[in-house]
Amino acid sequence: MATMNDVAKAAGVSTSTVSYVLSGKRTISPETKSQVLAAIDKLGYSPHAGARALASNRSNVLGLVVPLREDVNVSVVMQFVAAVVTTARNFQQDVLLLTQDDLGGIERVTSQSVVDGLVMMDIVARDPRIPLLAKMNKPAVLIGVPDDAHGLSCIDFDFAAASRISVRHLVDLGHRRIALIGSPQASLERHATYADRVRSGFEEASRTAGVEFSSRACEANPTALAEALRELVTGPQGATGLVVHNEALMPLMRDTLAEMQLRIPEDVSVVAIAPTDVAVSSTVPWTAVSIPAHDIGRTAVEMVMERMHEQRAAEVRLVVPALVQRSTTVAAPGSSKSGPVH
Amino acid sequence: MATMNDVAKAAGVSTSTVSYVLSGKRTISPETKSQVLAAIDKLGYSPHAGARALASNRSNVLGLVVPLREDVNVSVVMQFVAAVVTTARNFQQDVLLLTQDDLGGIERVTSQSVVDGLVMMDIVARDPRIPLLAKMNKPAVLIGVPDDAHGLSCIDFDFAAASRISVRHLVDLGHRRIALIGSPQASLERHATYADRVRSGFEEASRTAGVEFSSRACEANPTALAEALRELVTGPQGATGLVVHNEALMPLMRDTLAEMQLRIPEDVSVVAIAPTDVAVSSTVPWTAVSIPAHDIGRTAVEMVMERMHEQRAAEVRLVVPALVQRSTTVAAPGSSKSGPVH
DNA sequence: AGATATATTCGAAGCGGTTCGCTTCCACGG
């Protein structure tokens, strides 16, 4: 492999000149520049990442901590990842993948300067990785809002608001008994921030609206779903409106309801909180609050980059949700769409 | 950050000694070693990845090229990725993520020595990235088998065999008219190797068995599926046995068939070629040939690592498929056969 | 003209490791 020195010789200049041609940090005369570029081209030179990292103290690599566990939402994760990688490239950064459970990994890549910054997904309320990460003195952005961010910046979808507008939508349609089918038990138990927020938003909005409500977790399998539906819909709760925040469940929903002799939306209205593609690639498109995974991933990288050079205050950004009505929600049976019924 | 020099001073030895303690490439007396380790501990020293990469000419990073397009199978991809990352860690390697469409990325990370080796997923028959990658003189393994591997090693699931045993299973059950519902048109058109092989395996086995057969692509939406089923099952083809290789379709299958008044398995038997989790997390578990994504990912990394130090011949490895009968296949209507016959 | 800017380029000192060759010390055999 040709080195910068080889290029310098070939172009009849010093290495520093080559370096400045490449970095543009000092002005170089057009003639010199073109000679250098010609030499680079001729030798097929490309800079050595390690050497550059050593000298400049920047690796041009961003770490991305992704959850590869079973109980998360694969396609949302993929969308995040795609957004992060794409955006990172716009900043000349590559992306190093770390897994959730590799706790030492975060410490390793930061302390060894493998990465210049970090994006961490799937934050839980009291996340043990956060104090660790905060110590490392590298720019980092959390996707999700923990109880204590330890001075790190966060970005997230406003799941509480998503839940609230879902409730309001159902209430506006005249539903008086509603229910939330949430993430798998595991997500709730580890207090994934999205799971907690969806639930609290749901309960808060329901209370405000003065409707009957209940909520529960649900695993991503037909049996669990059937049981949940039996409890919430056909059981004593008798909910006529459902908010579902569980992507893996969506494909099973229609099927399972049908087996229970329940029609959508005649017997039960359903609002999904899910990525757009899940909401629309179903036999019938769901009324849904879309999770803009791409925007969030992009913004996360932007926030990291903003903090890479200049010191910058930590901030929390929430992405505002919007509900799109499709065909799975209608006015409650026996309700006039406008007036509250008691 | 403490450097190796700081450690050396604190321990009262030379830097080379510290280096040898860390790498174990030369013998160091127990006393010296423990002093050095104590100093490392006390100073919280950790080696600088860039410096190490420069001096040793190894970055300890593996590149992984993943498809982030829409028409691939997200959950399989995730399983691969998880397997690759986990296995890489066992070799002290981190994983750098590259996307399919970032063609320059492959060249960049190899020529700049950002990575020590590469794993590339979602290979197509005449993949333009392959000659490029072959030139780069870094160990690389393709997941998928292209027409011309240019001297690179490949690993893949034996999709042709998977298809063949699916056909044989149906034939053994007495089905005489069978059909294949394959990947989306886009996958076929770009000649993703798995799509091609599934189809040719299907046709070959069908011909051998002397049964009527047909096959077609199908997009991952209910309308497309309904149309495919109309053509293959209720239409003139009148297939009673179906092989489905399209993960995204599986959740819609049951639903769509029901709407067409078709029962599984009474009216039509179905074999899925899909990852285990997709096959079993359905309202009814599918008879299926599982795609062992994890094994393949792991092996891919192992193959790269094997080629990292020693020169080693290129090879093609195929993972042998196995069919698990569950509840979606039974003897053909009006056939005397009650089970697989050999 | 002499002095002060301005535009380019060079040289050298790092950045923080790895590794090779050499020295030192000590035990052991003849």
Added chain:
DNA sequence: CCGTGGAAGCGAACCGCTTCGAATATATCT
């Protein structure tokens, strides 16, 4: 008692790039 060999540690030469200060040359100002 000397020679030999192995164990342990040291020093210095890189690895390839960035960056700062200085040098040179040309342009501008008074």
